[in-house]
Amino acid sequence: AQSVTQLDSQVPVFEEAPVELRCNYSSSVSVYLFWYVQYPNQGLQLLLKYLSGSTLVKGINGFEAEFNKSQTSFHLRKPSVHISDTAEYFCAVREATGGGNKLTFGTGTQLKVEL
Template sequence: AQSVTQLDSQVPVFEEAPVELRCNYSSSVSVYLFWYVQYPNQGLQLLLKYLSGSTLVESINGFEAEFNKSQTSFHLRKPSVHISDTAEYFCAVNEFSGGYNKLIFGAGTRLAVHP
């Protein structure tokens, strides 16, 4: 079974500073990887995904993540954060068994951006 580890439960950072949220997954076989963001009192929204092809994927709001197969990592980065990026971020990997796709989530990383 797949598992996802998010090494940091909380990441405080000042506005306009760079940030990296770490994610490692367990499987060495082909995987699809996702980052979801959850703003307060809302559900999860897809931020970006890696399915195949280029190992660097980007979102529309400046986040990017790089798939590293040798390190089984999919860290999320942003060169300059805004107050509005304050949210909880979840890394997920798909597990396909029994004919359907299930997402396995990490425990989440709470990003707190301070002025």
């Protein structure tokens, strides 16, 4: 079984500042990793995913994440945030083989961008 830990429940940041949202996972098998974003009262939208290959993954809206196998982390970063980035961000993991697309999610990080 897999588990995901997002230690920061809320991250306040000023507009145009950089941000990092932390995600650590636990699994006994190889995994795929994902970041989703959720705007208020909406579904989840995929930001980016790591399947294999380059450990630095670029996604939509200027976000990127780096897979670190030794530290079992997949932190999300953006060099300069905008007000419109205010949302909740979820890290998720699934088994690389089998697993039936079952995603295990972290508890989410609320990113609040302030002027």
